Amino acid sequence: MSIYNPLPIIKGMWTTLKSALFDKTVTLQYPEEKRTMVTRFKGRHHLRRYDNGLEKCIGCALCAAACPADAIFVEASENTDQERFSPGERYASTYEINLMRCIYCGYCEDACPTEAIQLGHDYELAYTDKRDSIITRIGLLDAPPEGAEGTPQEVEPGVFTRSIPVMEDPK
Amino acid sequence: MIWEWVIKSIIIFFVCVIGFAYTTWFERRFLARIQVRVGPNRAGWQGLLQPIADAVKLIFKEELIPDRAYKFAFMLAPVLTMAPAIIVMGVVPWGTEANFFGRTVELGISNDLNVAVLYILSVTSIAVYGIVLAGWSSNNKYAMLGGLRSTAQMISYELTLGLSFLPPIMVAQSMSMGDIVAKQQESVWNFIPLFTTAIVFFIAVLAEVNRAPFDMPEAEQELVAGYHTEYSGMKFALFFMGEYVKMFSMSAVFSTLFLGGFAGPWVNQIPWLGLLWLLLKIIFCLGIMIWVRATLPRFRYDRLMKFGWVVLLPFALVNILLTAGVIELFSL
Numbered sequence: 160m161s162i163y164n165p166l167p168i169i170k171g172m173w174t175t176l177k178s179a180l181f182d183k184t185v186t187l188q189y190p191e192e193k194r195t196m197v198t199r200f201k202g203r204h205h206l207r208r209y210d211n212g213l214e215k216c217i218g219c220a221l222c223a224a225a226c227p228a229d230a231i232f233v234e235a236s237e238n239t240d241q242e243r244f245s246p247g248e249r250y251a252s253t254y255e256i257n258l259m260r261c262i263y264c265g266y267c268e269d270a271c272p273t274e275a276i277q278l279g280h281d282y283e284l285a286y287t288d289k290r291d292s293i294i295t296r297i298g299l300l301d302a303p304p305e306g307a308e309g310t311p312q313e314v315e316p317g318v319f320t321r322s323i324p325v326m327e328d329p330k
Numbered sequence: 331m332i333w334e335w336v337i338k339s340i341i342i343f344f345v346c347v348i349g350f351a352y353t354t355w356f357e358r359r360f361l362a363r364i365q366v367r368v369g370p371n372r373a374g375w376q377g378l379l380q381p382i383a384d385a386v387k388l389i390f391k392e393e394l395i396p397d398r399a400y401k402f403a404f405m406l407a408p409v410l411t412m413a414p415a416i417i418v419m420g421v422v423p424w425g426t427e428a429n430f431f432g433r434t435v436e437l438g439i440s441n442d443l444n445v446a447v448l449y450i451l452s453v454t455s456i457a458v459y460g461i462v463l464a465g466w467s468s469n470n471k472y473a474m475l476g477g478l479r480s481t482a483q484m485i486s487y488e489l490t491l492g493l494s495f496l497p498p499i500m501v502a503q504s505m506s507m508g509d510i511v512a513k514q515q516e517s518v519w520n521f522i523p524l525f526t527t528a529i530v531f532f533i534a535v536l537a538e539v540n541r542a543p544f545d546m547p548e549a550e551q552e553l554v555a556g557y558h559t560e561y562s563g564m565k566f567a568l569f570f571m572g573e574y575v576k577m578f579s580m581s582a583v584f585s586t587l588f589l590g591g592f593a594g595p596w597v598n599q600i601p602w603l604g605l606l607w608l609l610l611k612i613i614f615c616l617g618i619m620i621w622v623r624a625t626l627p628r629f630r631y632d633r634l635m636k637f638g639w640v641v642l643l644p645f646a647l648v649n650i651l652l653t654a655g656v657i658e659l660f661s662l
Contacts, residue, residue, distance in 0.1 A: 162633075163641055168626065175625045179364040186368040 196280045201263045203281040204256055206299045207274065209246065212307030214300065215275035216254065217247035217323065222267035222276050230260035231267060238319075242311035247273075248322035250310075254296040258284055273324060338439050339420075346416050349612075350574045351381035356613070357620050364624040391563035396469050399560065403467035408561070408568035411460030414453045415575040421446040422582045423508050425592050425604030437592075437604060441508035447495050448505060450583060454491075454538060457576065458484045461540075464569070465557035477557035479631055480540055486638040487537035487544075493646035494531040497524045497653035498587045511591035519590040523656045527649045528588040530642060532618070535580045537638065539573060542623035546631050581615035582608065589615075 187194060196202070207215045218235025234253035244250035267276050286292055303309040355370075355378065362369030370377035395404060425437030443449065458481055465477015498520050499505055502513040514520055521528040537544040558569045585591060589611045592604030629637065 163637075172621060172625045175364045175621065178366055179360070179621075182366050184363070184368050185366055188368075188371075 196282070200280050200282075201265050201278040203258075203279055203284055204261075204267070204294075204299055205277050205279045205301050206251075206254065206296065207277055208301050208303060208307075208310075210304055210307065212303045212309055212312060213243065214245045214250060214310055215273045216251045216271075217245050217273055217275070218249040218251035218254075219272065220251075221270045221272060225266045225270035226261075227264060227266060228260045228262050230257045230262075231255070232257075240314055240316045240319075243314050243319065244310040244312075246319045246321075246324040251296060254299065255293050256299065257293050258286075259289075259292045334435070335439055342419050342439060343416060346419060346575050346578060347571075349578045350571050351385070352378075353574045353578055353616055354384070354570075355381050356616060357623075360617060360620045361624050364621065385567070388563055388567040393563040393565065394560070396560050399469045400467040403463045404560075405565070407460045407464035407467060408565045408572065409460070410463065411457055411572035412568050412575065414457045415572055415579050417453050418450055418576075418579040419582065421449055421507050422579070422586055422608075423511055423591060423604075424608055425597070425601045426508075428601035437601060438508075442506050444504070444506050446505055446507045447499060451488075451492050451495065454576075454580075455485075455488060457572070458488075460572070461557050464561070468557075468560040470560055473557050473559045476559070479546055480557055483540070483544065483546070483634060483638070484538055486635060487534045487642070490530060490638065490642045490646045491534040491538060493643070493650065494527050494534060495587070496650050497527040500650075500653050501657060507586055507591070511586060511593060514590045515593045515597075519588070519593070521588040523660060524588065524649075524653060526645070527653065528584075530646050530649060531584060531588065532615075533642065534646075535584060536619065536622065537634075539576045539580060539619075541573070541577065541619060543626040543629050544634060546628060546634060577616060577619060578612065581612045581619070584615055585611035 209215060218233060220231075220233040220235070223229075223231040223233045232253065232255045233251050235249040236252035238244055238248060238250055263278065265278050268278055358380070359369040359371075359377065370380045373379040373383045395401060420439045421441075421443055423438040423441040426441075427434050428437050429435075440446075461484070462477050462481040465473045465475070465480070468474070498510055501520060501524070502510040504510070510520075536542075558566060561569060585608060590607075591611075592608045594603065594607030597604050597607065
């Protein structure tokens with residue numbers, strides 16, 4: 160078969176013409192149509208809350224210790240019954256994650272004893288000012304669930320007496 | 331009298347420039363569609379303002395001239411590549427005589443030039459100088475190699491191109507483009523009896539324009555960008571423009587020689603329709619060039635030269651003999 164045989168060229172050109180006329184494009188028009196991520200996708204962090212509105216984070220800083228990139232900074236403060244943020248003895252009054260250092264590995268999620276810090280599906284993290292690369296507690300906290308008020312809450316004394324809240328087995 | 335051709339020249343110049351811009355748009359969209367994707371559709375409706383966005387970007391780019399480049403040739407080269415492409419449009423006939431607010435105007439700058447085909451051939455040969463100067467004056471080994479390869483390729487395929495011009499001239503008994511179209515209007519469009527010549531001409535045009543699958547000189551994967559590696563900003567835009575305007579004008583020449591030029595339904599009653607028919611044929615030819623680019627891989631350089639000299643040149647010669655036979659057989 161000579162290399163100057165035109166027949167394979169014609170067959171190839173028919174294939175490309177077919178795909179031009181009959182195939183639907185695979186392009187997603189980005190800002191309007193977005194691709195969904197897999198369930199375990201490791202995107203931006205969220206600080207979760209319980210159903211009664213209190214934050215899960217007790218300020219133990221195990222996530223900061225576990226972080227291989229040293230991206231998390233935690234400072235804890237005492238809860239009082241007049242101003243209660245979490246069901247334990249302490250809460251994270253300063254909680255900052257440096258998105259430029261974070262490698263999105265999920266070790267903080269694994270280390271957290273109360274399942275407070277979790278990596279969600281948000282990947283649109285661009286910023287124009289370098290100072291916006293550090294997200295604080297307010298930016299990371301979830302919104303309170305339906306029907307519950309946010310923190311700080313005023314609670315009755317004597318309800319939350321454990322320093323570490325009751326743990327539930329992971330389901 | 332003098333104003334007539336000045337105005338027509340300005341119009342043809344703007345047709346070429348706008349044609350170039352929208353040929354890039356057409357290429358990006360059509361190429362994308364063949365590759366099952368969409369192509370630029372954000373700048374304006376369906377991406378129609380994309381060429382303008384690209385032009386504005388290129389205007390703002392910094393113009394770098396390498397330190398030991400030979401400045402005069404460096405600046406002259408893009409012009410030498412671009413100018414012949416537009417000059418070729420001077421002999422393409424867009425119609426016969428038409429009525430323009432009372433004056434009879436000939437649609438086309440010089441439809442009756444009696445050496446039009448020779449003119450086209452000589453002008454396209456000048457474009458080769460632009461490329462070899464660009465490669466050499468860049469003071470860059472790879473640009474030089476790209477320039478040399480491109481020059482060798484272009485002069486080889488010019489022979490085939492020249493020989494393929496002969497059959498339509500034999501059919502029409504004249505080198506004037508207006509006569510060639512008139513002959514096609516009387517009998518049949520040239521690509522039917524001269525089918526093999528049309529194919530050889532088209533392949534030679536692809537090689538002249540340095541277009542895939544003959545784009546070894548500007549192959550991004552091989553030689554960085556070949557002869558235009560060191561060019562940036564407006565000079566690069568001129569090279570780019572040269573390639574696409576050459577595509578456009580050689581499509582116009584192909585349409586005139588083989589596809590009947592401005593001929594089409596109702597052209598005799600309304601000569602202005604000739605513009606539309608010729609434009610549609612040019613778009614058809616551009617579409618085929620883009621389709622070929624999307625499908626075929628690049629020729630290796632030695633195969634490219636072998637193909638030009640050992641296969642196409644003899645085939646073009648044989649076509650001339652065949653044409654003589656066809657003319658006798660069908661009394662064209």
